[in-house]
Amino acid sequence: MNTAANPSTPALEAIGLTKIYGSGNTEVVAMNDVSLRVERGEVIALLGPSGAGKTTLLTALGLINPPTAGRITMGGEPVMDGSRALVNLAAFRRKHIGFVFQKANLIPFLNAGQNVQVALEINDVRPRQARQRALELMEYLGVADRASHLPDALSGGQQQRVAVARALANEPSLILADEPTAALDGHRGRQVMELFRKVAHERGAGVIVVTHDHRALDVFDRVVEMEDGRLKSTPTNGLNTKTQERKTT
């Protein structure tokens, strides 16, 4: 794990996040006073209708779209205070945050292995080590045999697994996934969701997954729902209880 602070600190703590686009008559409040805490090893599903502010929240937490107000702390380290960055955001993303999207967004001119490797090299890992580490991750995710193939030659599920491997490459403390299974069939979608759970539990990363796929909610430790820019509730549903039960047994 690439976390600088005490392992007992949460992977993410966001307090009072607000995002307002425009001003005056054209003002739109996309996110309103959202607070969220994600523990290490916790997998959270973020639900909500279109326009509810899920992607706005995710991009704010991913440090690519600063909030108008609120605070973000990661691994105990203050990162954002309102729209003001307290750290070098690119460097922080590089070391602490992994992203997975609806589309795998693999770089088309790199093969699958290189797509994972590039994330490591960006983080100053030497090429040989980066190659080795990328292969290990792909082995872990069951796509090592596709390492030398270009993204075009991979199925949707394989591409998404490579994208997950890339997100995991630098052992981030937080993984943000925006509808990662939308382009997959139910079976493969569930496989990817279970992969997130496996990664979170085995590697101690906090995972937030924006999803519309209610069939796989049992995979998550917690489900939160957004509506009109607000977190509607943070229920501890039965599925979470099942997870707890699985953990105790």
Next chain:
Amino acid sequence: MNLAAQDIRHNLARFGLTACGIGLLLMIVLGMGGIYRGLVYEATLLVDRVNADLWVVQRNTRGPFAEVSSVPANVENRVLAVPGVASSRRFVYWTLQREVAGRPLRLAIQGLVWPYDNGAWLPLAAGHPLGQAHYEMVADRSLGLQLGERVKLGKDFYTVVGVTHGMTSASGDGMAFFSLPDAQAIQFDEPGEAIRLQRNTRVAQMQAQDIGQQQPALLTRVSGLTANLPALLPPTVSAVLVKLSPGADAQAVINTIQGWPDLTVYTSDQQRDLLVHGFVDRSRRQLGLFRAILVVVSTIIMTLILYTLTLDKTHDIAMLKLMGARNRVIVGLILQQALLLGAIGYGLAALLGHWLFPLFPRRVVITTPDFWLLAVVVAGIAVFASLLGIWKAMRISPNTVLS
């Protein structure tokens, strides 16, 4: 991992075609410089090869290459009497166009003062210099004449006894060398009817004067050969070339000859300068401007190509930024591609030029400094051309991945 190289490998055909286009443009840029150098080389070739110290030409003219210069043939002997002059020889040079074997043949003719000068100084590719006083010629290979071929010029046939390589006039025409009398015979050749008319005119003029009436023998004389008329000078020459004695004071010789009111003297360097700054100057400026425009066009094309390549990678660059890639990774991706494009284009330009330039009808002279200069210019173009792409890449937001 080199992202630029990976991207190029993935788009090899497109990149290759682009590099070919750039290469052809750069070849023309290189060629323009080479054509200018070729012009200078050709313009000064004869001045350099004839190995004269001084050029004596018609007063107030710039010599036989710049304009018509006509000096009496006996200037050769007058000049020889000047202290410090080791030798002097007549120089005849002009251009003619004839039809030989059904095709136009354009010759720059120079007369050699046989037997003192048989053309032994010529760069012969085949055959030998002039071996007799008449009816032989040495022709440049660019004229397409074969060794032993007989060419009718004027009223006589001339046999090609030697073939030179690279002897062209300032205007790019292949040169042909004859003995001086032969050269003049070709130069002053006239149809029989014209000669008859001239003689009749002379007779008529003589009859109209008292002396013609009083001395009828004169009428017979003027109706004969022009060369036999004592009142007429032999044909003029273009210039007289002077070779100074070792240790002679060149300025003193010049001052002496310049003192004669019918002649002007130039040193070889001055004659060379007159050619370069007079004859070639407009061509130099024309080629220079054209070359500058081509450099600008190359820069614009490379800029647009690199900008397009960057636009194609907008999503990938956004993804790299999202992953936290430093700016130097993105800049490196674009700049390396620009430099590689320039380097491949440069290599192709050099290679194609090496193959194609010798096939051009006029000489293209490329020197090593030209190659170095072009390499520096291409590197500059590549860096400049990448700036727009880099500017665009820097403005790409990681958010673009979500769109």
